[in-house]
């Protein structure tokens with residue numbers, strides 16, 4: 001009895017210090033990870049401190065000491081540490097996991113030998129890896145590096161489909177950015193936005209789809225997957241040497257099946273409706289959790305069309321709609337200065353669609369979003385000017401719209417909120 005009480009007291013003390021409780025031990029957890037605690041760092045506290053006084057701030061303040069646990073309401077965008085770590089890397093995924101993301105993302109692109117790898121675009125290797133510093137691989141780029149001169153910016157275009165999977169795995173993942181004035185490949189590497197950092201820009205490890213699955217499987221806690229099937233850009237016309245988009249869509253899910261991952265733990269995403277309907281038809285259990293990514297309202301004149309089609313999407317079998325959160329938020333209230341659900345949000349809710357939104361913490365300081373014409377805050381930019389408003393917006397998304405989960409480039413921000421509000425994300429715990 002005594003020993004038990006003692007060790008409980010020790011655990012309570014440890015939990016108090018860490019502001020966290022150990023994650024539940026899943027069946028696949030390695031024993032050495034029994035005492036894995038998630039860690040949120042100072043950023044959620046900074047955001048709360050900057051909120052306007054009121055019940056929401058008081059509620060969030062009341063959770064200062066946790067307990068904080070892994071939650072599927074928090075989805076690690078491009079890994080979840082993307083605000084500071086190179087995207088789609090082992091390091092970003094580890095950061096997102098440590099910050100409590102219960103679902104980790106891998107954007108799925110293919111290589112020249114049809115290996116599936118984690119990269120946000122088939123053709124972003126020149127800005128997200130060091131490929132231009134590898135002469136033998138740089139020579140294979142769709143558009144090799146050309147230096148800037150008096151009349152033209154520096155240019156390059158390197159695609160995952162330009163190289164083999166084995167070659168891909170030799171690359172370093174780097175912070176996304178480039179220097180348009182560069183006259184050498186070395187200078188072209190720079191250009192990380194100032195609100196991110198080069199602190200961890202130290203050859204992060206790239207992942208294949210399989211190594212990502214293995215990594216997520218190795219993490220303590222209830223961890224799940226959201227792979228996004230990319231639509232290749234025009235520079236990689238499909239079919240690619242006979243490889244069709246449909247086969248690519250099948251190959252992505254077959255990789256999970258081959259690895260013995262249950263469909264209940266996978267939320268496959270695509271912007272391409274044909275991919276979603278293929279999964280619904282050929283892999284119905286997986287298709288039921290398919291995430292229909294929507295950017296068709298980006299052009300203002302098309303927004304009402306994107307809203308109007310939502311009921312038809314639900315009727316056609318789609319269960320989860322996933323727009324950027326600017327689609328979901330609007331200005332309202334007596335002085336038109338309150339964040340409210342948009343017509344898109346209310347229409348999706350009325351249609352019975354589940355909503356997952358993207359991506360929090362991608363924008364940098366909110367006092368800049370209007371001047372920068374930032375995408376994610378565009379629909380409410382006129383009433384956004386300080387960082388504490390992040391949690392006001394998240395609260396509208398969570399409690400007025402009822403989003404089922406939220407992508408974030410810095411998982412701690414969303415994990416803190418979800419824990420404080422007692423939100424369980426999707427999945428079978």
Ligand SMILES: *[C@@H]1O[C@H](CO)[C@@H](O)[C@H](O)[C@H]1NC(C)=O
Nearest residue numbers: 049050051052367385386387
């Ligand atoms: C929030 O930060 C802004 C600066 O971005 C500052 O002007 C404002 O006073 C802060 N609000 C609170 C409540 O701390």
Ligand SMILES: *[C@@H]1O[C@H](CO)[C@@H](O)[C@H](O)[C@H]1NC(C)=O
Nearest residue numbers: 146147148149150151152155
């Ligand atoms: C500048 O670069 C562009 C693109 O690489 C090239 O077409 C053009 O001839 C160059 N101009 C000069 C003056 O070198």
Ligand SMILES: *[C@@H]1O[C@H](CO)[C@@H](O)[C@H](O)[C@H]1NC(C)=O
Nearest residue numbers: 179181182183184187190191
């Ligand atoms: C961008 O490239 C130009 C030309 O090579 C160089 O002078 C400049 O310092 C570079 N900027 C950065 C941020 O590396």
Ligand SMILES: *[C@@H]1O[C@H](CO)[C@@H](O)[C@H](O)[C@H]1NC(C)=O
Nearest residue numbers: 295296297298299301302305
């Ligand atoms: C806007 O909608 C029209 C009609 O459906 C479509 O042809 C066009 O491609 C759309 N534009 C964008 C940018 O989505």
Ligand SMILES: *[C@@H]1O[C@H](CO)[C@@H](O)[C@H](O)[C@H]1NC(C)=O
Nearest residue numbers: 330331332335336379380382
């Ligand atoms: C509220 O602001 C939006 C722009 O964000 C505008 O379209 C709308 O007309 C405004 N409504 C009122 C009542 O002023």
